[in-house]
Amino acid sequence: MAFLLSFAALVPLNNLGHYVQWHFLEISVANLMVIVLMIITFVVALLAPFPGRRRRKENR
Amino acid sequence: MSTSEIDRQWTTRLRRRVEGKLPPEKLLPDTQPTYVSSWIYVFGIATMCSLGVVIGTGCILALRGPQWWHGSDYGHFINSMHLWSVEIFFFCMVIHLWGKFAMAAWRGGRALTWMTGVVTFLVSIGAGFTGYVSQSNFDSQWISTQAKDGINSTGAGAYFNVLNMGQMLMWHIVLLPLGAIVLTGMHVLMVRIKGVVPPFEEEAETEVAQ
Numbered sequence: 001m002a003f004l005l006s007f008a009a010l011v012p013l014n015n016l017g018h019y020v021q022w023h024f025l026e027i028s029v030a031n032l033m034v035i036v037l038m039i040i041t042f043v044v045a046l047l048a049p050f051p052g053r054r055r056r057k058e059n060r
Numbered sequence: 061m062s063t064s065e066i067d068r069q070w071t072t073r074l075r076r077r078v079e080g081k082l083p084p085e086k087l088l089p090d091t092q093p094t095y096v097s098s099w100i101y102v103f104g105i106a107t108m109c110s111l112g113v114v115i116g117t118g119c120i121l122a123l124r125g126p127q128w129w130h131g132s133d134y135g136h137f138i139n140s141m142h143l144w145s146v147e148i149f150f151f152c153m154v155i156h157l158w159g160k161f162a163m164a165a166w167r168g169g170r171a172l173t174w175m176t177g178v179v180t181f182l183v184s185i186g187a188g189f190t191g192y193v194s195q196s197n198f199d200s201q202w203i204s205t206q207a208k209d210g211i212n213s214t215g216a217g218a219y220f221n222v223l224n225m226g227q228m229l230m231w232h233i234v235l236l237p238l239g240a241i242v243l244t245g246m247h248v249l250m251v252r253i254k255g256v257v258p259p260f261e262e263e264a265e266t267e268v269a270q
């Protein structure tokens with residue numbers, strides 16, 4: 001249980017949130033990370049080979 | 061009854077239309093074109109699966125009620141499942157949307173597929189926001205008092221009062237989920253009716269062939 005609890009919050013959540021600011025744009029680090037993860041997942045989804053995909057035949 | 065009378069029946073006409081547009085082999089196909097074997101095509105169904113978990117955990121929350129989801133371990137767990145499946149739902153939906161945008165998947169009479177997607181996206185955002193104000197804790201109080209001035213300044217507050225907990229809860233657990241489910245159904249049926257959009261080169265080839 002104690003072991004599991006160590007995963008309960010990887011980041012301390014009882015403090016103020018962290019924010020990044022660029023001119024008038026302001027976003028929480030958490031939200032920014034979600035966007036970055038989405039972009040990474042999108043690129044991986046386009047490039048990663050799909051399992052079971054048959055190799056291209058000579059005539060195609 | 062004569063054949064012409066049978067032909068004129070609305071049941072007959074409707075059945076023929078449905079059969080014509082969506083024969084069983086189109087509704088549940090065996091194969092898909094080779095270009096569909098890419099991870100990007102997984103995100104539509106991943107969105108649908110996470111929507112399933114959202115609805116399932118939401119039903120459990122509805123059965124047990126706020127005291128339970130705020131005050132017990134199991135309640136916290138289901139509450140967290142509900143939140144995190146929503147996170148995955150939006151995550152997958154946005155990647156799905158980017159993918160379809162990059163493919164211009166509204167081509168070839170698929171505008172309705174795209175538009176049902178757009179409206180589902182908007183309805184889901186509404187469901188998310190009404191969910192935040194339905195938590196019944198200090199967080200939801202804070203969010204609703206922050207939201208009220210903006211919404212009231214548009215005049216919409218007369219019909220959509222974010223401080224009205226009962227109204228927000230009804231939107232969150234009845235109207236918006238119903239909208240999301242019905243729209244998702246239409247969206248997927250549209251994909252089945254039209255078939256997966258061919259890539260640009262394939263489309264050009266078919267045009268030349270014609």
Ligand code: HEM
Nearest residue numbers: 101104105107108157160165174177178180181251256257
């Ligand atoms: C609840 C949200 C949604 C669900 C469950 C969903 C589900 C699906 C599924 C299962 C497919 C077929 C498989 C695939 O290509 O991934 C699909 C296709 C499609 N989706 Fe969505 N979708 C959602 C939201 C959206 C949004 C927000 C958009 C864009 C604004 C969108 C645009 C499209 C288009 C254009 C297609 C047709 C692709 C084609 O013909 O090749 N969808 N969707």
